[in-house]
Amino acid sequence: MKKIFSEVRRLPEFDKDFRKLCKRSRTLDEDLKVFIEKQLNLFHKLRIDNKGCVRISGLGISYPEIYKARKFACRSLKGGAASGIRIVYAYYQKEDIVEFIEIYYKRDKPVEDRGRILKAYSGRQMNP
Numbered sequence: 666m667k668k669i670f671s672e673v674r675r676l677p678e679f680d681k682d683f684r685k686l687c688k689r690s691r692t693l694d695e696d697l698k699v700f701i702e703k704q705l706n707l708f709h710k711l712r713i714d715n716k717g718c719v720r721i722s723g724l725g726i727s728y729p730e731i732y733k734a735r736k737f738a739c740r741s742l743k744g745g746a747a748s749g750i751r752i753v754y755a756y757y758q759k760e761d762i763v764e765f766i767e768i769y770y771k772r773d774k775p776v777e778d779r780g781r782i783l784k785a786y787s788g789r790q791m792n793p
Contacts, residue, residue: 668761668786669701669702669705669706669753670701670705670709671760671761671764672760672761672762672763673762673763674762674764674765674766675736675764675765676764676772677780677789678766678767678784678785679765679766679767679768682712682767682768682769683768684699686750688775689722689742689770690739690741690750690766691741692693692740692741692749694742695740696737696738696739696750696781700737700738701763704717704718704734705718705724705763707736709756709758709763716736717735717736717737718733718734718735718736719732719735719736720732720740721734721753721777721782724779724782724783724786725783725787726782726783726786726787728757729755729756729757729758729764729786730755730758731754731755731766731782732753732754732755732756733750733751733752733753733777734753735751737751737752743779745769749770749771749780750768750769750770750771751768751769751770751777752765752767752768753765753766753767753768753778753782754766754778755786766781766782766785768779769783
């Protein structure tokens, strides 16, 4: 995978979610790489908004910016980009860092874990 961002990292909770979902989808690891190369590159680097990523509002966190990806193409789940996988991530624009917070299947869980987001970012906000 070519390097698009300075750093791509994962919270431990994300890794736990990811391992759980990998049991359902064998292509998830490769699908995540494609997601970074295509969707995140399109949205954050090329500034092309195809409505696949939306900023999560109402958190009271100004930096980093927290997003939810609603379009995640999973080859082993039906639906293409509408596979039902959601990814919540933080984007540190100045540092060019993507940090994955949560991944879930929307049929198992309809919305993101705001408590997890607040716990992870409320105490460590950086000034933009």
